[in-house]
Amino acid sequence: NQFQMDTKGFNDLLDITPQVSSILNDSGLEEGSALVFVPGATAGITSIEYEPGLLKDYPEFFEKIVPSTVEYEHDKTWHDGNGFSHVRAALQGASFTVPFADSRLLLGTWQQIILVDFDNKGRSRNVIVQLTGI
Ligand code: ZN
Numbered sequence: 001n002q003f004q005m006d007t008k009g010f011n012d013l014l015d016i017t018p019q020v021s022s023i024l025n026d027s028g029l030e031e032g033s034a035l036v037f038v039p040g041a042t043a044g045i046t047s048i049e050y051e052p053g054l055l056k057d058y059p060e061f062f063e064k065i066v067p068s069t070v071e072y073e074h075d076k077t078w079h080d081g082n083g084f085s086h087v088r089a090a091l092q093g094a095s096f097t098v099p100f101a102d103s104r105l106l107l108g109t110w111q112q113i114i115l116v117d118f119d120n121k122g123r124s125r126n127v128i129v130q131l132t133g134i
Pocket of ligand 1: 074
């Protein structure tokens with residue numbers, strides 16, 4: 001299963017929990033795990049509490065550890081200016097796995113599944129959800 005998300009880039013954080021839950025509901029599976037993966041070397045999947053403070057804290061954290069204001073070798077290769085996006089995405093990871101039981105994702109109360117787009121422009125992202133279970 002997969003679905004599309006339009007992003008704004010620049011650490012855009014999108015809650016994709018409803019889409020993943022809906023795919024699980026349609027599957028009829030009761031117990032197992034959901035692998036959520038985003039193809040592309042400048043995006044990632046994680047989980048955070050999706051609230052206004054963290055929506056600022058998380059991008060600011062990446063700005064500190066992988067600044068967008070310094071030069072990256074990648075930019076010399078392609079001149080696309082998104083070296084920082086690639087390094088952030090590598091650090092983030094492209095997938096997230098969540099178990100489910102009784103046909104419900106076993107997320108914490110304040111935990112959502114998040115698509116992060118680190119690229120330096122808006123993108124249309126394909127998100128792949130692979131369910132394994134019974
Ligand atoms: Zn690039």
